[in-house]
């Protein structure tokens with residue numbers, strides 16, 4: 575049983591506020607994704623979680639097998655750092671053996687784990703090659719093996735999909751899904767929204783160190799797209815005015831003569847909307863438009879940037895007015 579709770583975490587590097595009052599909780603057996611554009615603060619958060627740096631303010635609590643801990647015990651987690659960390663001038667076998675021994679594995683445990691993982695990730699024939707002789711993707715796979723070798727309870731992976739081709743991305747996705755099914759908790763950062771949509775139980779979207787949204791995919795979708803658009807096809811043409819006259823309809827865009835997109839008025843249910851629409855004409859089709867995580871993410875980051883620059887302008891104006899007075 576593992577639970578990580580982060581409360582109001584802050585971290586600055588000289589003038590840059592990398593993480594600004596961010597709180598979240600990771601539960602045992604979850605896949606928890608940290609999302610955000612470059613510089614959002616994902617790696618800074620990860621480095622604090624693994625104890626490489628400390629928050630300037632806020633608290634990280636770890637509950638592991640009934641004990642309250644301030645840092646994660648080394649044997650219980652595997653960490654894939656952003657700047658990676660294996661020896662380039664050593665072979666795959668030497669690197670992985672070194673990591674396995676550091677994690678307290680016996681020679682026979684190491685031997686069977688090496689065989690299993692290198693076979694699984696198609697690296698068995700590269701065991702005696704130096705790391706710097708491998709392609710970027712294969713190096714990434716060795717890095718990943720170094721994290722899972724000792725069967726940790728928790729995996730913390732900073733961009734595990736970067737540098738991998740689509741086939742290997744799928745491969746890693748299915749490995750992470752299997753590890754989750756066997757009880758491993760996974761915290762990862764990533765830019766591949768289509769993969770995260772399929773993989774993550776919980777996600778945290780950051781921008782410029784600030785929390786933009788968090789929760790399951792469904793929760794994040796409602797937070798980022800509260801309007802909820804529906805697509806409706808009628809068996810005959812209905813005027814936009816007639817649709818906008820319905821109390822359950824907030825906004826309406828025409829797509830084709832008989833097809834429109836509309837949003838639900840707050841306070842009305844989907845069945846009330848359906849009832850009112852059917853009162854106008856027979857419906858040929860009705861469906862919720864579910865934007866992809868990729869679309870939601872782009873819009874959310876754009877809106878957050880706009881809000882930040884508007885509040886900056888407002889502060890500058892206030893200061894200028896204060897100076898003038």
Ligand SMILES: Nc1ncnc2c1ncn2[C@@H]1O[C@H](COP(=O)(O)OP(=O)(O)OP(=O)(O)O)[C@@H](O)[C@H]1O
Pocket residue numbers: 587588590591592610611612613614615616617618619656
């Ligand atoms: N060691 C450091 N010294 C100074 N500034 C830093 C340091 N580490 C991070 N930063 C700054 O903190 C901010 C957050 O960086 P961080 O690496 O956490 O973002 P990220 O979301 O992981 O980005 P990316 O997706 O590009 O890896 C950035 O503005 C970055 O320049």
